[in-house]
Structures are given as structure tokens and as C-alpha cells.
Ligand SMILES: Nc1ncnc2c1ncn2[C@@H]1O[C@H](COP(=O)(O)OP(=O)(O)O)[C@@H](O)[C@H]1O
């Protein structure tokens with residue numbers, strides 16, 4: 001960029017490399033914005049602590065923050081009472097429950113990607129397929145995930161199969177819809193341009209459609225991952241003995257609100273982490289479309 | 292006898308071919324756009340196509356590029372009938388279409404890579420120099436200015452050494468000074484690469500500065516109402532704009548466009 005020659009007879013173009021260039025905007029403000037986002041949660045926890053300490057709320061309706069933190073520690077590090085056989089464990093069982101839930105989540109999500117991306121691409125690229133399948137997709141996606149629970153139990157019985165199926169359904173539709181949208185928006189000019197540059201027709205999918213639609217697909221994957229995770233708790237209503245949701249249902253039966261809140265926090269933490277990992281993994285492929 | 296190729300590149304010859312259009316017709320539904328367009332462009336000639344807005348200039352280019360089928364009429368390139376879009380007669384559309392997820396260098400290397408040429412990177416480097424964009428090799432298209440993108444888009448298709456090049460108002464969106472620089476740049480580029488060019492424009496000055504031949508399209512349904520050689524001389528540059536003969540010619544053509 002340093003070599004800049006003045007326009008002259010030897011430089012008929014007089015090309016000026018000082019033409020305005022947009023550079024990606026910096027991110028110094030981000031950290032501040034992130035800190036700002038902690039203000040309200042901190043305030044709420046303070047109010048919660050004060051209310052508990054002052055005895056304004058019954059511990060049976062809302063245990064103190066200290067109690068919940070203790071339970072959280074026990075969930076991770078163990079130490080409390082022994083686990084009775086046949087009873088869903090809590091102390092020291094974080095690894096087991098998170099592992100079981102995440103396992104279900106990822107297996108079902110992978111299946112939803114394997115079905116959803118090709119299905120979405122077919123709907124987005126072919127008007128015929130869209131006319132054929134779009135109404136069905138729109139109808140199915142309007143069914144709340146809990147409404148799938150009874151039929152999932154009939155089809156798969158109690159346990160793992162039904163749980164995975166529910167997570168799969170939860171993750172599928174955002175992936176189908178975002179992929180269809182992304183594929184249908186690939187500019188015609190890019191496809192024509194690639195052909196006029198000698199790209200073989202059979203390479204267009206991989207070299208043009210996929211990269212061009214990838215930002216939309218990633219948006220769908222993120223939504224699918226999140227909705228899939230939200231379906232895990234429903235999936236764990238199906239009688240699974242392990243999983244964060246299973247732990248929470250068991251805690252409800254014995255009235256352990258602190259365990260339930262620890263479960264909720266675990267859901268938030270794991271869900272956020274999953275989204276963060278997916279975003280970081282996708283970043284190199286979609287950074288070009290960042291605004 | 293046909294002239295021998297200057298350089299052979301991935302099966303594509305680097306020699307310009309002539310372009311013949313006969314009786315081209317095209318309608319969209321009830322709208323008849325082209326009503327028997329005839330046009331002959333000799334090998335290596337730059338044909339500037341002028342015409343009122345909406346008369347079918349872009350439609351004509353899309354047909355020449357093979358992106359659409361005519362209802363009637365024939366198009367031959369070097370005596371061969373046209374068969375679909377191909378790197379031998381690429382079109383650069385209005386609004387440069389670079390691949391937004393690729394760096395400038397990868398954009399320029401696309402054509403040679405698609406042709407499985409081993410020298411794709413060398414070609415891209417050569418074109419970076421030719422476009423004056425060596426400092427932007429790793430930049431994404433959106434990080435370039437409009438003029439830079441337009442140069443890059445033309446260079447991208449030239450990487451395949453096409454015998455025919457179709458340009459649809461390539462500089463229409465640029466400001467006057469940038470456009471003038473681009474004209475000089477394009478003249479220099481084409482001087483080194485024998486190419487038959489159809490340049491669609493709505494700018495009379497651009498047509499006269501770049502064209503060897505001027506084709507005027509009339510109102511829709513349109514046909515070529517006038518095709519003439521521009522014998523203004525080979526040495527056209529920014530000084531030409533002040534030449535009284537050039538100014539006179541410009542006024543004449545402008546009047547004919549307005550009268551059509
Ligand atoms: N794909 C299309 N479908 C229907 N009408 C079209 C299509 N493309 C162009 N037209 C019509 O054809 C006419 C000529 O368009 P175009 O070739 O873009 O003109 P120009 O480039 O000379 O401004 C316009 O009236 C336009 O509305």
C-alpha cells in the first residue's frame with residue numbers, strides 16, 4: 001500500500017490506492033457493554049439476598065442465594081449424604097447429569113442438522129419442493145414441543161429414545177427454515193458469475209450456494225441448538241433417570257427448591273456455553289458477512 | 292485463415308473472435324423487448340451499445356452471455372453458434388459481483404482454479420498488479436471502494452483470457468473522475484489483451500472514448516437503428532475530452548440518441 005505513484009503518462013489508469021477503504025470497526029466498547037449487562041442481575045441477586053436475610057420470603061418458596069450456592073457446590077463437588085438406590089442422585093452428580101443431558105442434546109442436534117440442512121436446501125432451491133413441503137413444515141413447527149410429548153412416549157416408550165426425539169424436533173425447524181431462507185436468497189448474479197468463470201454445475205452447491213448461504217445456516221444452527229437445549233427438559237420428562245432435567249423433576253418431588261434453582265442455572269450455563277462454542281467455530285466461515 | 296492463438300490457457304484461446312447477431316428477438320410475457328437486433332462486431336473491436344433506459348440493453352447482453360435464450364435469432368462467436376454461459380464470453384453485470392466471502396486474490400484466482408490451471412496464483416498476482424490493487428490482495432470485496440470492486444470484477448473474468456467480453460454499464464455507479472480513470476485503465480488493459488468487447492452504456496462520452504463501433508438501440512421493442520465506426524483515432528485519453536472535434540461528435544451522437 002505504501003507504493004503510491006502519482007498519475008502520469010506511464011500510469012494511464014492513475015489508480016489511486018488512497019480510495020476510501022472500509023476497515024472492520026474496532027471492538028473497544030464491547031467490554032463496557034458486557035459489564036453493563038451485569039448490573040441488573042447483580043441488583044436482583046442483592047435484593048434476593050436481602051429479602052432472604054430479612055425473612056420477607058419463606059425459604060420453602062425461595063431459598064437464599066447462599067443456600068443455592070452451597071447446593072451448587074455440592075452438585076459439582078459432592079460431599080453431602082449418600083445416594084439411595086433408585087433415587088436420582090444430586091451431590092457430586094453434576095458431571096453425570098450434565099453429561100447425560102449434553103449427550104442427548106448433541107446426538108439429537110446432529111440428527112437435526114443432518115436432516116434439516118438438506119431439507120431446507122431443497123425447499124430453498126426448488127420452488128416445486130417448497131410448494132410441496134412448506135405448508136407441512138409451517139404446520140409442524142407450530143406444534144409446541146410439549147405437545148409432542150405424549151406421542152413421543154407412545155412411539156419410543158419411556159426413556160432415551162423419546163428424549164432424543166423431542167430434542168430433535170425442537171432443533172429441527174429453525175434449521176430447516178433458516179437454511180431454506182438462506183438458500184433462496186443466494187444472489188442469482190453470483191451463480192451466473194461462477195458459471196461464466198468456468199465453474200462446473202455440480203460444483204456450484206459446494207463453491208457458491210453453501211458459502212453464500214452459510215451465515216443464514218449458522219443462524220439456524222444457533223437457534224436450533226438453543227431450542228434443542230430447551231427441549232431437553234421436556235425430553236427428560238420421559239422417565240430418564242439421569243440428566244439435569246431428570247434431577248430437577250426428582251428435586252421437585254422432594255421439595256428441594258435449591259436443587260431446582262441449581263438445575264436452572266446449569267441449563268443457562270450449558271446453553272450459553274454451547275452457543276458460544278458454535279459461534280466461535282463458525283466465525284471463520286461467516287465473518288465476511290458481519291456488519 | 293483464423294489467426295493463431297497468442298497464448299493458450301486451459302483450452303481457452305487468448306485470441307479475440309468476431310461476434311455476429313442476427314434477428315434477435317426477446318419478449319418477457321406481453322412485453323416485447325428486442326425486435327430483431329442485428330449487430331456485427333469484428334474480432335478485437337470494442338462495440339459501444341447506447342440506448343434509452345429500459346430499451347433492452349441488459350437483455351441483449353444477457354442473451355449474448357448465454358444466460359437467457361432468445362425467442363428467435365442467432366448469435367455466433369467466431370462462426371460457432373452460442374451455447375450457454377461460459378468463460379469464453381463472460382458478462383460483468385451492473386454492480387460488480389465478486390464473491391463476498393473470498394479475498395480479492397482468491398476472487399481473481401477463481402477462473403483459473405475452476406479451469407484447474409496450476410498457475411492460478413500467478414495469474415491472480417498478475418491481475419492484482421494490472422488493477423493496481425496489490426495492497427488489497429487479502430481484503431474482502433466489501434472493504435474495497437466501488438471503483439476498486441469494478442476493476443476487480445473485470446479483471447476476474449479476464450483471468451480466463453476470454454475472446455469476448457460483455458460489460459453492462461460497468462462504470463455507471465461511479466463518480467465522474469473515477470469513471471474517467473477507469474476508462475483509461477480499461478483501454479490500457481484491453482491494449483494488452485486482444486478482446487472483442489460489447490460495452491453497454493448510457494454515457495455518450497464513455498461510448499466515444501472506449502468504442503471502435505457505436506450501435507444505437509431505439510425505443511422498446513428495440514433494434515439497432517444505427518451502427519457506425521468511430522474513427523476518432525486510437526489515441527484517446529483525458530486530453531481527448533477537450534478536443535473540439537470530440538465535443539462536436541459527442542453533441543451529434545447525443546442528438547441522435549435523444550431523437551430515437
Ligand atoms: N426477467 C425479466 N422479466 C420481465 N421483464 C423484464 C425482465 N428483464 C427485463 N425486463 C424488461 O425488459 C425491458 C428492458 O430491460 P433492460 O434490458 O434491463 O433495459 P436496459 O438495460 O436497456 O435499461 C424493461 O422494460 C424490463 O422491465
Ligand SMILES: [Mg+2]
Pocket residue numbers: 348349350
Ligand atoms: Mg440495464
